[in-house]
Amino acid sequence: MQAETSVEDFRSTSLAGTTSGVANGGVKLENSPTIEETHAIPDASEGKPTAELETEVESEQDANQQQTGQQLPQQTGIKVLHHRVSGYVGFANLPKQWHRKSIRRGFSLNLLCVGQKGLGKSTLINTLFNKPLYDLSAAATADLAALKLGNAGDRMAGADIDPSQQPREELGTQQQQQQEAGQARDPTKVEVKIETHTTTIEENGVALTLNVIDAPGFGDGINNADAWVPIVREIDHRFDQYLDAENRVDRNSIEDNRVHACLYFIEPTNHSLKALDLEFCKAVHQKCNLIPVIAKSDILTDEEIEEFKATIRGQLENEGIELFEPPQYVLDDKETAARSLQLHSQMPYAIVGSTTQVSTADGRQVRGRAYPWGVIEVDNAAHSDFVHLRDLLIKVYLMELRRKTENVLYERYRSEKLGFLNIKQDNSVFKEYDPELKQKEEKQLHEAKLAKLEAEMKAVFQQKVNEKEKKLQKSEAELFNRHKEMKDKLTKQLKALEDKKHQLEMSLVNQSANSPAQTKKKGFLR
Amino acid sequence: MTSENIIVGVSNLPNQRFKIVSEQGGTFTLMVCGESGLGKTTFINTLFQTTLKHADPHQRRNQPIKRTVEIDVLRAILEEKNFSLRVNVIDTPGFGDNVNNNKSWQTIVDFIDEQHDSYMRQEQQPHRDVKFDLRVHAVLYFIRPTGHGLKPLDIETMKRISTRANLIPVIAKSDTLTAKELQEFKLRIRQVVEAQDIRIFTPPLDESESPDPAVMEHARQLIESMPFAVVGSETKFDNGQGTLVPARKYPWGIVEVENDNHCDFRKLRSLLLRTNLLDLILSTEELHYEAYRKLRLEGSGATDDQSVPVRAPARKLSHNPQFKEEENALKKYFTDQVKAEEQRFRQWEQNIVNERIRLNGDLEDVQTKVKKLEEQVRSLQLKRH
Numbered sequence: 001m002q003a004e005t006s007v008e009d010f011r012s013t014s015l016a017g018t019t020s021g022v023a024n025g026g027v028k029l030e031n032s033p034t035i036e037e038t039h040a041i042p043d044a045s046e047g048k049p050t051a052e053l054e055t056e057v058e059s060e061q062d063a064n065q066q067q068t069g070q071q072l073p074q075q076t077g078i079k080v081l082h083h084r085v086s087g088y089v090g091f092a093n094l095p096k097q098w099h100r101k102s103i104r105r106g107f108s109l110n111l112l113c114v115g116q117k118g119l120g121k122s123t124l125i126n127t128l129f130n131k132p133l134y135d136l137s138a139a140a141t142a143d144l145a146a147l148k149l150g151n152a153g154d155r156m157a158g159a160d161i162d163p164s165q166q167p168r169e170e171l172g173t174q175q176q177q178q179q180e181a182g183q184a185r186d187p188t189k190v191e192v193k194i195e196t197h198t199t200t201i202e203e204n205g206v207a208l209t210l211n212v213i214d215a216p217g218f219g220d221g222i223n224n225a226d227a228w229v230p231i232v233r234e235i236d237h238r239f240d241q242y243l244d245a246e247n248r249v250d251r252n253s254i255e256d257n258r259v260h261a262c263l264y265f266i267e268p269t270n271h272s273l274k275a276l277d278l279e280f281c282k283a284v285h286q287k288c289n290l291i292p293v294i295a296k297s298d299i300l301t302d303e304e305i306e307e308f309k310a311t312i313r314g315q316l317e318n319e320g321i322e323l324f325e326p327p328q329y330v331l332d333d334k335e336t337a338a339r340s341l342q343l344h345s346q347m348p349y350a351i352v353g354s355t356t357q358v359s360t361a362d363g364r365q366v367r368g369r370a371y372p373w374g375v376i377e378v379d380n381a382a383h384s385d386f387v388h389l390r391d392l393l394i395k396v397y398l399m400e401l402r403r404k405t406e407n408v409l410y411e412r413y414r415s416e417k418l419g420f421l422n423i424k425q426d427n428s429v430f431k432e433y434d435p436e437l438k439q440k441e442e443k444q445l446h447e448a449k450l451a452k453l454e455a456e457m458k459a460v461f462q463q464k465v466n467e468k469e470k471k472l473q474k475s476e477a478e479l480f481n482r483h484k485e486m487k488d489k490l491t492k493q494l495k496a497l498e499d500k501k502h503q504l505e506m507s508l509v510n511q512s513a514n515s516p517a518q519t520k521k522k523g524f525l526r
Numbered sequence: 527m528t529s530e531n532i533i534v535g536v537s538n539l540p541n542q543r544f545k546i547v548s549e550q551g552g553t554f555t556l557m558v559c560g561e562s563g564l565g566k567t568t569f570i571n572t573l574f575q576t577t578l579k580h581a582d583p584h585q586r587r588n589q590p591i592k593r594t595v596e597i598d599v600l601r602a603i604l605e606e607k608n609f610s611l612r613v614n615v616i617d618t619p620g621f622g623d624n625v626n627n628n629k630s631w632q633t634i635v636d637f638i639d640e641q642h643d644s645y646m647r648q649e650q651q652p653h654r655d656v657k658f659d660l661r662v663h664a665v666l667y668f669i670r671p672t673g674h675g676l677k678p679l680d681i682e683t684m685k686r687i688s689t690r691a692n693l694i695p696v697i698a699k700s701d702t703l704t705a706k707e708l709q710e711f712k713l714r715i716r717q718v719v720e721a722q723d724i725r726i727f728t729p730p731l732d733e734s735e736s737p738d739p740a741v742m743e744h745a746r747q748l749i750e751s752m753p754f755a756v757v758g759s760e761t762k763f764d765n766g767q768g769t770l771v772p773a774r775k776y777p778w779g780i781v782e783v784e785n786d787n788h789c790d791f792r793k794l795r796s797l798l799l800r801t802n803l804l805d806l807i808l809s810t811e812e813l814h815y816e817a818y819r820k821l822r823l824e825g826s827g828a829t830d831d832q833s834v835p836v837r838a839p840a841r842k843l844s845h846n847p848q849f850k851e852e853e854n855a856l857k858k859y860f861t862d863q864v865k866a867e868e869q870r871f872r873q874w875e876q877n878i879v880n881e882r883i884r885l886n887g888d889l890e891d892v893q894t895k896v897k898k899l900e901e902q903v904r905s906l907q908l909k910r911h
Contacts, residue, residue, distance in 0.1 A: 080602065080603060081601065083578075085606045089606050090796070090799040091554065091606055092606040092607040094804060095544045098547045099541070100540075130534050201536050203535075206540060208536045249820055379532065395538045396535070400542070400546075415652045423652055430651075430657070431658060433644070435597045435599060442849075450856060457856075464864075472874050475878060480885075483885040483888070487892060490889065490893060494895055494896050497896060498899060504906040507910060508909060508910055511910065
């Protein structure tokens with residue numbers, strides 16, 4: 001809740017920043033480091049693409065800022081020189097180096113496939129990757145076997161039988177399944193499981209590791225309430241796994257199991273999306289790249305397909321469901337840009353899958369389906385949207401699916417999760433390195449440290465001095481006191497003695513007045 | 527049933543990568559390190575064929591040398607064939623220019639560590655869409671062409687850099703050495719580097735998966751030429767065949783920068799940009815950065831099982847010698863203060879002792895009087911009887 005409000009707050013401030021940036025001529029963005037053109041670009045017309053690129057980068061940054069609670073400092077005095085090199089330098093080879101490196105490192109794709117039984121999911125995957133990832137005949141037999149067991153009334157054992165048929169990938173998944181099994185007592189519900197199939201596809205020396213994540217059981221029950229829950233949990237679980245790995249001290253063997261794309265199979269009803277379809281799409285569209293497809297579209301005519309597509313698009317739009325959108329590149333030519341737009345506008349793709357080779361009327365061998373009235377060619381863009389799907393999912397935008405998963409979907413999940421764990425954002429760490437600022441900061445830190453040290457030493461010093469002074473004053477006072485005491489005592493003694501002496505003298509005088517005084521008197525008398 | 531001629535599209539994946547990188551551009555942070563006057567600035571300008579930095583800032587050369595090593599960051603966006611590269615050049619003016627250069631590598635080492643630290647902290651934030659990354663991808667260490675060998679400062683500095691970043695030693699202004707001298711100098715440097723266990727960046731050779739013999743051969747040649755002997759020049763001269771080439775002109779001939787017989791400039795450029803730029807970037811991110819991060823997090827006592835980002839303790843202040851001096855001065859001031867006070871207290875104590883003696887004397891006087899009186903009293907008493 002908190003994170004949400006702060007996002008909102010930031011959105012408004014960031015927008016304000018943008019408008020003022022535009023007022024300044026649109027070159028400088030308030031929140032981004034100031035870019036100063038210190039080196040004139042030789043030719044004005046040549047300089048144009050650079051300028052465009054620049055604004056592109058900035059607006060992208062701006063969009064990112066709006067989505068998140070990241071705030072960037074206002075830094076001035078960071079100069080960036082712009083220059084177009086004339087001769088041969090060689091760094092333009094970096095994309096080529098990446099090309100070479102990417103072949104060496106290989107590629108991977110984690111594809112989630114969701115749809116009711118019988119919509120041709122396995123066939124489509126086999127067709128897409130041109131590989132028998134699924135044993136189609138075995139699946140049918142297994143279904144039949146499961147059905148028979150179900151008829152035998154052994155419903156409770158359903159969860160126990162399945163693991164032996166299909167190997168499971170992860171412990172976590174198994175636990176989830178057991179939980180599901182506990183809830184699956186309702187006879188109208190069918191347990192949704194998660195299964196993963198892995199294979200490697202190689203084409204001209206480029207290898208792709210493909211993980212297909214299946215959710216058998218989805219939509220197969222009479223009551224399909226919450227059927228999407230195990231799937232959402234699986235997507236989250238895979239994000240969590242990655243988050244854990246990323247936070248680990250040792251990250252040498254980090255594995256990316258995140259769901260890069262989700263193919264959702266829509267039944268070719270020619271009516272509209274069912275409630276379950278919409279619920280599922282709503283539940284996952286913020287977590288993975290959603291690509292809806294109309295399964296087995298060969299039962300619909302072209303007009304029906306267009307109508308059906310329009311209905312679906314309208315429904316998705318009403319619910320605010322985002323589909324994966326292929327990006328536009330600045331460097332793209334017109335043709336490529338148009339293709340990207342077309343790929344987007346054709347969604348949801350109406351597809352037909354087939355791994356069977358059939359002969360066309362003109363004698364070609366193609367993958368397709370042969371009907372008495374004609375042959376549907378899978379790889380023919382005029383017959384179905386299969387080619388669009390292949391381009392979007394593999395040939396043209398696979399890396400973009402991965403990038404969006406990594407930079408947008410995963411980041412969103414992570415931000416929310418960390419916010420939920422009460423980890424505070426510290427925006428002070430985001431700044432351009434500035435030696436002067438750095439020096440100032442260090443000086444401040446140093447001075448603070450020095451001041452603290454001084455205060456501490458001063459305090460200790462003062463305390464010690466005070467203690468010592470008190471001690472000396474005390475002994476001084478004691479000395480005087482004792483002296484005074486002694487002196488008083490002695491003076492008293494002296495006084496007493498003087499008195500005594502005086503008394504004695506007086507008494508002696510009196511005595512002499514009697515006897516010795518008589519002598520005196522005698523003397524006098526004499 | 528599958529057929530072989532069907533296009534899945536997997537072979538196009540490297541092209542997707544190519545396109546994304548072309549679109550995004552790249553970032554390259556290069557650090558140049560070495561005593562002043564070795565032609566670092568000229569080399570950078572020659573490498574990028576751009577006056578990134580106005581060489582010979584006369585005020586710097588003529589000014590008395592400052593006492594501490596500083597960091598100078600130069601940022602540029604260069605464009606070549608529509609590909610734009612963000613170039614950050616880190617200079618350390620004043621490195622090794624003092625009489626006592628003890629610990630003058632500290633600024634360099636601190637800078638490298640600090641960039642890793644900063645990136646780590648940014649990466650740990652819940653929101654991190656924009657990150658400022660100045661992690662050093664390569665350090666060019668300029669060796670003075672003495673013909674003798676490496677100085678202790680060179681060895682100590684290179685040792686410390688090599689554990690943190692991709693170190694590439696180069697022999698500066700190599701046109702002052704004859705071919706024979708250069709070979710011997712290179713050999714000596716290689717021996718020292720090996721004996722001192724200094725790790726130098728080398729292009730990867732163990733790529734069994736890319737059996738391109740030309741690539742392997744090129745990498746081998748680069749390794750054999752290390753440390754690269756370089757000559758830089760921003761001025762162009764006629765190479766004798768009517769072409770203007772960057773060169774240095776002497777009465778006895780011209781030294782062509784891009785002539786493999788004259789120096790290793792082209793090889794170094796290949797290593798830095800043309801063939802191994804990505805290797806430099808990736809090894810920095812995957813090896814050096816990860817090593818730093820691991821060290822810091824382990825040092826903070828973090829365990830390996832955490833669902834929240836581990837936070838390392840705040841970095842300690844950099845080792846600025848001036849700061850240390852100030853701290854020592856403060857400590858000395860207090861030590862002196864304590865000494866002065868101690869002296870005062872000793873004097874005071876002495877005064878008390880003297881006072882006691884005086885008072886005791888005073889008491890004794892009185893005592894004597896008392897005694898005398900007692901005596902008198904006694905004699906009087908005797909008289910009375």
